[in-house]
Amino acid sequence: MRLLIAAGLLLAWPLTLNAAPKGDALFAENCAVCHQTEGHGGIGLPLDQGRLSLLSDDYLKATIRAGRPGRLMPSFDELSDAQVTAIVGYLRSHYQAPARAYDSAPLAGDAGRGAELFAANCVVCHGADGSGQGRGTGVTISREREFSIMPPAITNPGFLGAAPDAMIAAIIREGRPGGVMPSFRNELSPQDIADVVAHVRVLGKQAADSRPNGERLELTLIVDSPYDFDTTVKNVRQALGGSNFRTFPERFLEEGLTDEFSHDQKQVSLRFCNFTQLFDLLNIEPRLGVVLPCRVTVVEHPDGKVQLIAANMRTISHWFNNDELEAVANKMADAVQAVLEEATL
């Protein structure tokens, strides 16, 4: 009987999800956190009438579906077609931005000639490799940025997979109304623009070939200590001090969850930070706080074994769909690994 009820509940759930999805609610839940409630942008790029009017519905749907690999925007591949259509419909009505339709046929362009035109006109914002100059995405709000709106990575496979050549050409020709990107109508002929698009496609192939292969790493770094609990804690403290980390008061893992007499005294976290690295990371990825601060926890198990446990920053750096994190996170991972090794030497 219970199983029948459970099965009924489970079967009914997707039906309620699929019943006339509301675009505004879906936008609030899935999109507003990065694009802001009114679409002014934040972690994500702004959404407004000028910008949306240049885009086709197919492009918006493909963008929602595929996201931007390595550039924060996730793939919303678990949304139903009806939900994606509802979000696009909401964007169209809320911003009064009619859709454009584009021919999906590729333009006939000379990529070699396009490379020269790209270098002369596009590199200053989009970078020589079209990756958008790095240092985050979206608009300047709380973080230090070189641009008021970060130039998008036009070689990103999510973008190039969603955008037909004709749409890219239209953006180059007309610019981004209300945005930073100017119109190149007077600088570039239609053939020049087709050549630039051809070059962007070549850059896109190079970028796709160099994407990380998604190597699976361990969640946590765990090292056995040959010392007793108190000595290990002291060793970690000394190792952190010698590594130019700023340390914070140590905390029991259960501290704050119960009274001070009831903590497990054999689980203590030594917390530390390198502020330069921290702010580098937060500039690149403002959500990284969910895995901060850095800490090494020393644990004594019931059998007397003492271990040092820390998050593996190499693994974590892959959780945010942000390729820029990798280098700084790897540096931090190396520093933590060195502390673990020194404390257990």
Place this chain on the structure above:
Amino acid sequence: MKRWLLTLLMMAALLPAAQAAQTTLMARSQMPFDAALAKVQEVLAEHGYTVAHIQKCDGGMAQFGYHSDKYQLVFFGKLEEVRRVSHSHPEMIPFLPLKLAVFAEHQETLVVALDPLELGRYINDADLQIQLARWHSDLRSILQEMREAR
């Protein structure tokens, strides 16, 4: 009795929902930072969680070129859950207690959590999956309340 209820809860949390394949759960609150920080503690308590401590990450941010100095981490959990998971799965310790990053964007506030289901991809244990699914479900509910709070 509890077992089938928890299994149902886990399956429900894993059903296709209106969300992205991502590792963070996020909400934008239209409340300013201080009000949102107070509200999130209230909502956590309503869901039965204890706030263990709040850590300011904003000291000196202005020196690094930040325009906002409002960035804090809220650590929270339920003692028995944290104790059980930390003892059965020490590899989960760096992610305990649970935490929310709360930071300002102009007059609005973002609230972000690591999706516990992501951690489950690294650890093959049915009991832990049930716990992670429960946390996932609670966090979605907490974030929904933050979205709706005015």
